[in-house]
Amino acid sequence: EDQVTQSPEALRLQEGESSSLNCSYTVSGLRGLFWYRQDPGKGPEFLFTLYSAGEEKEKERLKATLTKKESFLHITAPKPEDSATYLCAAESSYKLIFGSGTRLLVRP
Amino acid sequence: GAGVSQTPSNKVTEKGKYVELRCDPISGHTALYWYRQSLGQGPEFLIYFQGTGAADDSGLPNDRFFAVRPEGSVSTLKIQRTERGDSAVYLCASSLNVVETQYFGPGTRLLVL
Numbered sequence: 001e002d003q004v005t006q007s008p009e010a011l012r013l014q015e016g017e018s019s020s021l022n023c024s025y026t027v028s029g030l031r032g033l034f035w036y037r038q039d040p041g042k043g044p045e046f047l048f049t050l051y052s053a054g055e056e057k058e059k060e061r062l063k064a065t066l067t068k069k070e071s072f073l074h075i076t077a078p079k080p081e082d083s084a085t086y087l088c089a090a091e092s093s094y095k096l097i098f099g100s101g102t103r104l105l106v107r108p
Numbered sequence: 109g110a111g112v113s114q115t116p117s118n119k120v121t122e123k124g125k126y127v128e129l130r131c132d133p134i135s136g137h138t139a140l141y142w143y144r145q146s147l148g149q150g151p152e153f154l155i156y157f158q159g160t161g162a163a164d165d166s167g168l169p170n171d172r173f174f175a176v177r178p179e180g181s182v183s184t185l186k187i188q189r190t191e192r193g194d195s196a197v198y199l200c201a202s203s204l205n206v207v208e209t210q211y212f213g214p215g216t217r218l219l220v221l
Contacts, residue, residue, distance in 0.1 A: 004150075034209075043112075043199055043212035044151065087150050094206040095141070095164060098150030 002027045004090050006099035013078055013106050021073040021102045023088030033071050034089040034096060035064050044087055078106045110134070112213030114200050120219045121190055129185040129216045133202030140183050141201040141210055142175055151199050157183060158206055190220045 004025045013019055025033065032051050036044035048057040050066035057064045061082065063074045073086055083106045089096040113132040121127050133140050139158050143151035153167040157177045165175070172190075177183040187194055197217050201210040 006150075031207075036212075041214075043201075043214045046209055046211060049209060089150070093164065094139070095153040095156060095167070096143075096151070096210060097153070098143075100148065100150050 002092060002097050004088060004097050004099040006088050006102050008102060010103040015079055015106055015108050016077050018076045021086055023071040023099055024069060025090045027090040027092050027097060029092045030090055032091045033066055034091060035073055036087040038085045038087055080106050080108050082106050112200055112202050112211055114213040114216050116216060118217045122221050123190060123192060125190050127187050127190055129198050131183045131200030131213060134211060137202035137204055139203045139206045140177060142185050143199040145197045145199055192220050194218060195220045
């Protein structure tokens with residue numbers, strides 16, 4: 001059965017304290033691995049797509065990486081405005097299979 | 109440009125009633141998707157359209173749920189005989205075509221009393 005698992009469920013960081021979020025997947029026919037950010041009461045906002053093992057993408061303080069079984073979202077020197085839920089999704093047959101997300105809180 | 113819009117933003121209904129949720133995709137996007145998100149969970153796929161036709165409806169939980177996209181643009185998700193377990197946020201997404209990135213709307217929060 002296709003499955004996407006994210007860890008940790010919740011993460012509290014001090015401003016400037018770097019960390020990584022994990023997304024492990026077991027999906028047949030994987031076409032791409034997606035990261036979205038979701039703020040309370042809002043829809044998911046697209047961040048990155050990764051297509052092949054070894055690929056990396058960066059945007060401001062965020063960097064996403066991909067292996068054959070996992071993806072990581074690295075957050076460098078986070079700021080309070082980075083607080084949100086980060087969702088990972090694997091695409092198979094043109095539909096997204098989401099993990100439950102990691103709720104990130106960055107304290108000033 | 110305008111993003112995906114969904115109406116209403118909130119809907120409160122009583123058990124057994126019929127509801128319709130509307131999605132306006134990004135202009136020019138041919139693919140449209142519906143997902144459902146329960147509290148503390150990631151979105152779950154319901155159905156997607158390529159043009160006017162439902163290409164995959166394997167995520168619809170039962171025959172009380174139905175969706176249409178008659179002109180290949182706006183889509184309506186219809187729920188008959190609502191149950192309390194249908195309470196969730198219903199998200200719509202669109203993409204230029206099925207191989208492109210999906211962009212999400214703000215969602216409709218449905219509460220069934």
